[in-house]
Amino acid sequence: MNFSQHLPALIVVVPLFFAFLMPLLARWRKQWCVPVTLGAIIFSFLAALKMVFQVMSTGPFSYYMGDWPPPWGIELSIDYLAVFAALTVTGVGLLIIWYGSKDLLHELKSEVIGWYYTLYLLLIASMVGIVITNDIFNMFVFLEICAIASCGIISIKESRDCIEAAFKYLVLSVLGSGAFLLAAAMLYMVTGHLNFTFMAEALPEAMALYPNNLLVALGLLIVGLGVKAALFPLHVWLPDAHSSAPSPSSAVLSGLVIKVYAVAMIRLLYLVFPRELLGLAPVMDMILGMSTLAIIIGSMFAIVQDDIKKMLAYSSIAQIGYVFLGVGLMSESALVGGILHIFNHAMMKSMLFLAAGAFIYGTGARKLSELKGVGHTMPIPTIAFCIGAFAMVGIPITSGFISKWYLALGALDVGRPFFTAVILISSLLNGIYYLPIVVNAFFSKTEEVVPEPEKLPKQMLVPLALLSFGVILFGVYPSLILGIVYRAAQLLLGL
Amino acid sequence: MTITEIVLRLHANSYYFFAIILFIIGFHTMLTHNNLIKKVIGMNIMDMAIFLFFVAIGYVRGGRSPILEPGVNHTFINPLPSALILTGIVVAVSVTAYALSLIVKLYKHYGTIDAEEIMRIRGGGSL
Amino acid sequence: MEDVIVRYVSRFILPFVQLYGLYVVLHGHLSPGGGFSGGAVIGASMILYALSFNLAAGSKKLSHDVSSILESSGALIFAGMGLISILLGANFLANRAAGFPLGTPGNLFSSGSIAIITFGVGIKVASTMITLFYSLIEEEDHSHDHH
């Protein structure tokens, strides 16, 4: 029996298994909830890490669920993109829930905390499932689990804002899933396959017969995944949902969940649809247009926000624009930048949300104006926030710089310096809304006596410190992750 | 293309045609109705349209349900879409249940299930 | 709800409904239906009971707590069977390759792990429906207390 060969299944199943175990644990062994959750995610993380090494040394491989080979069974495809995204999801997800193990005690009623871990594990499992599956229907199922779990971790905090935001999110998510399923049906109709690889083989022939059908399917997929990934005109649900949720939920939603849909979209666009189809309609240009608008308008909305979490949420809209910019430019560097930004933004944005959560935990303040002088009373979260802000602006030696570098280079590679300018302008806008917070935190004197903030437990500080360390590490030494991103991009572009 | 041709084509693709109409009805209900329960109903209609569409793909004219009996040979319909849609239905049920429970909570907080009313209360509230 | 007719009729049909649900679940690997359909039938029967008598009576038969425990265990059976396949040296959820006895097709005891998985799904679906019902109903009660 060789465990390591089953890691593709186990990486999904172990969190899933413990997710179902969690209600039982919460009933009888409450103190076990946190260690078991952490253990399950650590297992997934290590599995992802192991698979990264495996893939880097021996190349992509597949796993057949139930020993049924495709096209009959569900195939998990462990390629560069999949392990990269799985590593991001499990790694950042681990730090977030570690932080959450203390923060949630503060934000949630004690009887629902066990359920929170259930939902969180389901979410992690479904996200990993989305990125590694090679089957469109399986992907749909994971998308739905992911949608419900992410609504769940918002509505679990039973304030009326959360409930309303969760409902809005749920309705739009279902709309997105519906569009996705319809697209899947259309693709199945013309190809007779659900497996991406077989579908991709059959599609060129099908395209000659039913080009319109495929275009509709492509449009539905972009809309469906775009709604979930909050691509610009479809982002309406995001600011409420991400800002009202408990801080660990915001971090995971903004940092990971929306990226996973982007990964799914990348896989479908590059690996399934024939490249000639993109010639029939200016799909990539539309994506570029949407992402440009997302980048600019998201940042502009962020500038006028007063609530720190709402500001971060709008910033996510802009940042997901970067990822799609990388997708739309269709050059190697840009794609590397886009994929890398998935990872970098996952770290930066979760860190920012967790830091914001720490401010709220310590002082109860959510308004930007109330955060004056917080740098002196809560140094570690403020420094983390500061590093995150610099990374968002794209100051060198932070990881944000590296992804911007690649995106900008990619835009120049295809001879479209306009998009380089877009990236730069948005960096400036990022500076306009992030830096004043940092400045206020450190340099402004407040007249009124600030009550001593609540002391943060180690479980909250260590993940923040680790994330900030990661942001710097991957800014100074990006080759740690670049190797796999490069290979992912090359695989996607068929180089 | 003459009218007859269009009608004939629609007839040939009637499953898809009606699925799309149903989809649009559901979509319309979901987006335009203020009543949250009606939104959920619209959501379900939309889902059902997709399910019907999916199942229709797998239908083979004259086919029977794919239950193997020794010694009997029939044309079977394609069982895969039906099996998939079973999963889809489960998902739809759970989403509906979840949406309804959210509506219950919303009603508790706002005393109404009218989206516009809720927006009004929110706007006028302390937010 | 205090309707004699409903009570009598439901008391009369409930055993048959439940038996039928059980039948569908247990023959999931042989005939149309299976865990989901059968589980739904069983769940519906419990809901019918709670509706026609009252919530307290329903809770007495199968409380909210028990049904949520069953819910978890149903899912655990499913995932556990998959893991057992791995322990037996085959891929996740593998059936024949993992060495489960397949028996003769058409017999009740056949098709290896599928029967067990279907059973798990049946438990899961039935208890989920009941739990959902309780959750919604109890929430409503809760809100009435507030008003």
Place this chain on the structure above:
Amino acid sequence: MQLLGSFLPVWIVMFPMVMTVVIYYVEQRSEKMRNALAVATSVVTFLSVLALYPGVMAGNIIEFELFQILPNLAVSFRVDILSFSLALLSSFIWMLVAIYSIDYMCKEHGCNRYYPVLIITLASCMGIFMAGDLFTLFVFFELMSLISYVLVVHEETIEALRAGYKYLIMTIIGGLALFFGIIITFELGGSVSLSNPVPLISEPSNLAFFAFISFLIGFGMKAGMFPLHVWLPDAHPVAPSPASALLSGIMLKTGAYGLLRVIFHVYGIEFMQATGWTIIIAVVAVITILLGSAVAITQENLKRRLAYSSVGQMGYILLGISILNERALMGNIFHIFSHAFMKSTLFLAAGAIILKTGKKNIRDLGGIGRQMPFTMFAFTLAALSMIGIPPFNGFLSKWTLSLGAMDAGVPFYVLILLISSLLNGLYYLPIIIAAFFGEEQGEGHKHELIKINEAPYKMLIPIAILAVSCLLFGLLPSNLPFDLSRVAAEYLLRGGF
């Protein structure tokens, strides 16, 4: 020894960085130790730079690649004569400012923030001058710009915060422009290294022009170039005086340094002569000179006037860059030296006045020369040098610049220099005259015996050294800065290799 030599630049950059952390920990215990360490760090840095002298004068170029961040994108160091000159100048002035700070800052709050920041800006400044490629230069440039924000807002008054905000936004704009320029260079040249044997961009194209403009914006912003100078007159006066001295005296020059590197290494001199893009620099330089000098006259706040004067003086340097011949270039580099000495003297003297009397406005300064004769004497020397009166170094640099302009056949530039000198006279001389011969402001003091009330000697000595240097480097026909400028100018015109 060879290895040690090539490691020296890294040491020069890393040592202050490490010391910053050390100072941060030490200062929790002892303030004396903190001050001593800060001074010691700057002295050691200065001496380490000085140790490069023999190698550099022998024409060696020290190159050292620390590590690669991305393919073809490394953090590397490279010391040639130009780097050396500016690093020497900066570390020298930094050292004096660190000594000056001890007494100046003792009454200020937040010293525990000031000293680490002072030292880490030193490190980043050294990093800029010793950068071996544009990326490293960019990293240290951003580091310095962002960290000196802390110096700008040190007082934490509303005014300082407002100025700081302007500074921050301008810094980010500048940084992004640089990023744009660097990435285009990378795209066109495949590398951003400064040690490429041929210029990185050889074909004129739209992209190349965009890159040029971006570099101009990025570095020009730092150098106080019109119309990007808007942050400067706000930011420099609100900082503590030693910090103003550094901001005006040294940090402005990083912009000029960057432009020199871009023109000579990224584009190359032939390219620049062929395309004539330097005319853009010339135009803004002329506007900057006139505007800076003219607006300075209207300023009431002493430090603000000095800041505007810096704008005007940076115009000279930009003008020198745009002319592209040996004597202009030499004048330009020499003016970097001169201005650093002059402006630091002026700001430090102004700081001494503010510390002792609290007077910030020029009209309050009547009779100050009798109270603080030594300080005002130093101020006078530097101001005269600013105006360009022989035999001060300001004269020498203007003279060389004018010769360069004549060589290039543009006497118009000489005219501009003259006009600006006149304007300089208009705003510096009244201060001096009022200080020595004017009546003291305020009532009831007129006939009191004026007490001599000088600043502590730890402040006076740096001022004295700087003021004397102004005179010395103008008086002696052959001195270190002048020689360095000459060699550096020749070196750059050779192609920088």
